[in-house]
Amino acid sequence: MPEYKGMVQPARASITELRKIHIEPVPDELKPGKAVEYLDQLRKKFRSFVLAMESCTKCGLCAENCHTYLGTRDPNNIPTNRAELIRKIYKRYFTLEGRWFGKLVGAEDISLDVLEQWYSYFYQCSQCRRCAHVCPFGIDTCEVTFIGRQLLHWLGITPKLHSTTGAAMEKTGNHSALPKPGIVDTLEFMSEEIRDEFGVEVEFPVDKPGADIMYIPSSADFLLNPYTLMGAGMFFAYIGANWTIPSTVTEAGNFGFLFDQYSTQRGNVMRLLNAAQELGVKKIVWGECGHGWRAAKMYIPTLADRPLRWPITHIHDEVANLIRNKELKLDPLQNSKPVTLHDPCNYVRACGLNENMRVIMNACVTDFREMNPHGADNFCCGGGAAILFDDPEMYQRRIMFSKKKAEQVRATGVGEDGDGILCAPCSICKAQLYPMVEEHNLGVEVKGLIDLVGRSLVWK
Template sequence: MPVVDGLKQPVKAGPKEFEGLHLVPVPDEEKPAEALKWLDYYRKERRSLVMAMESCVKCGLCAEQCHTYLGTRDPNNIPAGRADLMRKVYKRYFTVQGKLFGKLVGAEEITMRTLEEWFSYYYQCTECRRCGHVCPFGIDTCEVTMIGRQILYNIGMVPKLHAATDVAILKTGNHMALTPSGIVDTLEFLSDEIEEERGFRIEFPVDKPNSDILYVPSSADFFLNPDTLKGAAEFFEYIGANWTISTRITEAGNFGYLSDQTRIQRELVNRVWEEVARLGVKKVVWGECGHGWRAAKMYIPTMSDYPTKMRVPITHIHDEVAAYIKAGKLKLNPKDNFRAQGLPVTLHDPCNYARACGLVENLRVNLYASVTEVREMNPNREKTFCCGGGSGVLFDDPEMYQLRIKFSQKKADMIRATGAKVLCAPCSICKAQFHAMIPEHKLDVKLYGLIDLVGAALDFKGHRQV
């Protein structure tokens, strides 16, 4: 990871990535002026940004509530301090006192150093929104971070990870650049695994016309979390669903939401509706991804080029499962859950589910019905702490990787305190972070998604498959 003028930063995207994005970066000498134009645009466009810029009184309540600050003790990782990196510029150019008195009121000129600080710290924020829940004024620093990232994207300052992922989205409709043949081959292999585990085969329908349900998994499930795909298939098989997976939209996440909310995010939004029309789908069921569900729930109904009459309901798989459990239509046997194996389980509440989507109680409906013992973390639900990898802060370059581990210290302490032996993380980015975090913090836990555990607890005895 490069260190620019003393700032730890992720590796920046280069010519190859920008060529794939069909973008031309702004020359360095023009970047400050161009960034200022974009800041002016967003302050007029977003009331939330103006509120964040003008309402903070530096009370300090957000400091001890932020896992990035707790892990690094860097003042610029205090949410108010992180927002100040932009607020100083805002004051200088858009307030009377800043124009008249400059540094006396904390106002500063925008320079390349300013933008390098934004690039460093806005990609250390995981956009978990915990600061917004403790702020007496309701200031959500996530809004500042996201707008800061978009401005940086617009002028050509993008982490290589995010840019490469965005290129993959444009090419394939998923983060991992999965091809249709690769998708089919992986799902056939998972069908073989289910047959070995259960003694009968469950097929994964792919691009099936006239399907009632389009299931949108995370592309990471094809690499890191295959049990999540198997759990979803087990659930759909159990309820006798007419469902399918589309090779054009195998992505429950949306890195555009974390980098470029204009073109890249819209690409995945439109692909969903295109596949709904192509396959004659009646309902879309979203897979396990926290920020992806936030982006889908908030933006897919509105950020689209498709008319309202072509749209269908969009739900989350855990709301679907919970509805069946509450109606008594799923036979679950926690004692025979071959993934949990009777071990105590603790639940990680993904930040976006908990603080943006209201998805906390149904997670528990599903988990408590599927395993023999649940040990809650403290704090939990809306007060949860981030895994430390949210918003795509999954950098592998050495120093940034170490920051990821520091960011996860609070969550590691919470997991360890439960004494649980199984960690349930119903979000693909959280799982990607935990795959690294568990060995780094020497946590003695197995990692699963929630639909993994639901699927393993389904009792098929006497059911139509056996």
């Protein structure tokens, strides 16, 4: 169902697909009532949601700071208006002003149409937190769309992309449904690639008992971004680490974070902790994945059902640390094309990776040009929160959502000669930007940050 009453919507999961992630869809006639019931449960739990519902003064500052509104000029893509889609129901059922002065404060009765609005607009939000960063009060629309998506999921309204990805994770331990033999084969192939291209021997140990470090790559790195995984492998080999990739969790992402923070996200967390325990590792290092890193760094402590025994860091943290300690020998001339850095939202507004990415960038490229704005102020790629839908209507939206990013990249001039590099160290950013740099004719190639590190390591 790509459109409903003029609203674009991602294709939905079928009943069979929903059952694979343990959801029994609520019949349509019961949906509105259940929605209010679930909303009541959720609002009593999440203060961040309550405050987003009750503190906004509608100053409108978020409007011009949201790439979805800038790209589409659709009023419902203004962060506060996106939140208003749920706020109007919240006011109507849970506040005095909404019950008594409904029209004045914009309260509205629940209906199927409202749920369809939620489905359309909460899945146009990339949960990038730029509105929270800019809001004078720090109101986080992310917290609203998290709840909205959770609620829709409980009702049985979930995008096909998200539900099948969630199910694949449960079945195989990664989003790409790669079985263990496929993983081992791909990694062997990568070893060969590295030998051919860089002339060094790198092994990718899988399920190695007694390994010290467990590396969690994004599964997209096996297929779409091989140089990121190869870069990580080269890095670990270079520093002589005793590392391994667990075959049960070959996924840095956690789609549960994006549509089901109760069951799916928690399930993935426990799966990770089980793997760490079985392999007896000492530390977990995370690969390039924006939402996945936020879900790991900030949510595992509150989602783990057991005490957390392993420190978890990001590979960028570790690389930057070794660069600061002058332990890595890097040759920036190996990356002499002009490079600009797209800051993944979750890295800079939720995980504090801002400086470390720049430490790495400055150490391994010769011509680094910052975007404007950059760092915590940077805009989303337009695909955040896995809104990487391929239905034609949603794909058109993705082009619009990336308009601001295209402007930013163009303004740096890195693609002027058609050989620039757009470094986007996050699997969702990469998946969004691979087609978008073509759609917008930016003259750049999209790469990860560890790709650049691997390329510039000086082995001898």
